[in-house]
Amino acid sequence: MTRAVDVVVIGGGQAGLAAGYHLRRQNLDFVILDAQPTPGGAWQRTWDSLRLFSPAAYSSLPGWLMPVQNGTEYPDADHVVQYLSAYEERYALPVQRPVRARAVHRDGERLRVETDRGAWSARAVVSATGTWWRPFLPAVPGRETFAGRQLHTVQYRGPREFAGQRVIVVGGGNSGAQIAADLAPHTNLTWVTRRPARFLADDIDGRALFDAATAHRQALDQGRADTGGVASLGDIVAVPPVRAARDAGLLNARPMFERLVADGVRWNDGTTAPADAVIWCTGFRPALSHLAPLGLRGPRGHIATRGTQAVDDPRVHLLGYGDWTGPASATLIGVGRPAREAAADIARLLLQ
Template sequence: MTATTDVVVIGGGQAGLAAGYHLRRLGLDFVVLDAQSRAGGAWQHGWDSLRLFSPAAYSSLPGRLMPPQTGQEYPDADHVVDYLTDYEHRHDLPVHRPVRVNTVRRDGTWLRVETDSGAWSARAVVSATGTWWRPFLPAVPGMNAFTGRQLHTAGYRSPADFAGQRVVVVGGGNSGAQIAADLAHNTELTWVTSRPPRFLADDIDGRALFDTATARRRALDEGRTDTGGVASLGDIVAVPPVREARDAGLLKAQPMFARLTSDSAEWSDGTRARIDTVIWCTGFRPAPLVLRGPRGHIPTNGTRAVGEPRLHLLGYGDWTGPASATLIGVGRPARDAAREIAALLR
């Protein structure tokens, strides 16, 4: 049996909830299909010390300010999960979980969404599955020969799991710096980056990053000179734990090693370091489940897929809206997507 609705939103994290909020305001019939067993999206899988880059008031979805966390300027992941859970219930969003979407295909005037618990026919689909579910690992010689432990950011939880070990953290972005700072006190840490780490000024947080990303998008849309956006400011937000480890001299990055051996990392000059664990903080790739184009990429105009006007992609970073992979940034593209869908269905 196939159920029908105006819109199916795939993914019940922050992007899916923001889409649901705007679809509800426009009076559309919709469902949100979420593969997770509970609310909170990817935030429920972050490491124990993970914190937002911005104060709560500047980390909110549309229609509901995030309340501050007592004693914390930058809320932790558990606080974000609680906020998203409350948001979902407060706005009475029709989230079905756990429902895993397998495929989306064209079916005449409908889009057919096949799941592990039945099928839906929709007049439009919003893909909001995010990036957390598709970790990226670089191809480094010797990865298969290394006999120690290897894990990605997505698998890291606590420094207690690595106490006393010789650990290499790979990556010069925010996750690499935060996890390196987390491990700096009770492991023999080596932090390696492909280029010298670029810390943003200490007074810059997510508020400034969102404004910078928005200004860049506006400049490009108006044909003006590219401002460089967030990348022009640096790569690492100096949240308090990172700042403290950096200022204590515990975050000294080394160049990227050339290869792994069975028990060591080896640099191109022949230097070797015995290690127990490698943590790859090397990012994620977008994971849309819908109507993929060549090499998995879907060309978009804003959030709308160029080749399929009934399909919108939301929350995959600048590809689908300035800072749209952030709490503060996803509201505007979610609103625009909902308005375009409403106009199409009319």
């Protein structure tokens, strides 16, 4: 049996919930399909010590400020999961889980969403699956010859399992810095980055980053000079654990190595470092395989968008994948505005 609604939202994390909030305000009939068995999106899978870049009030979805977490200015992942769970319940959002979307097909004037729990027919689809489920590993020579353990950010939980080991952390972004800071007191750490580590000023957090990303997008949209956006400020937010490790001299990044060898890594000048484990904090790619049947990808695999709307099929919106789907849209505070715009666009489309 195929069930029919106005809109299917694929993904029940922060972007999907923000979309649901605004679709409800547009009085649309919609469903949110979440592949995870419990609420909280990717925040359920992060490492134990992860902290938000912003205070709770500046890390909120539309309509309801995140409550303060006692004892800390920057909430942890468990607090975010609790907030997302409560948010979903507060607004009685129609989330069905676990339901995994397998493919979206054109079906005349509608779209058919095939899942492992049956099919849905919709007049519009919001893809809000994020990137956490598609970790990126760079093609570094020798990866297959390294005899130690290799894992990505998504598999890291905490320093206990690496105590006393020689660990190489690869990545100069926030994940790399936070995990390196987490490991530094407990391991023989080597932190490796492709370019010198750039810490933001200690008084800059997610509030300033959101403002910078928004100003960057507005400047580009209005044909004004490029402000440089977040990249002009630095790469790493100095949240308290990172700041403490940096100030203690524990975060001294080395340049990227040339290749892995059986017992560690080697730089192009011939120097080596032994390693028991390598942790790749090397980012993610959008999880969009369910949209493949629509043929929206361009020559380089990128889906062209106008705002959140797919250029080649205006019934499809992409939400929460990064600045190309809205300024800071991969953040809690940043996803609200593009979610509102997507819901408004969909409402106008359905009136035609």
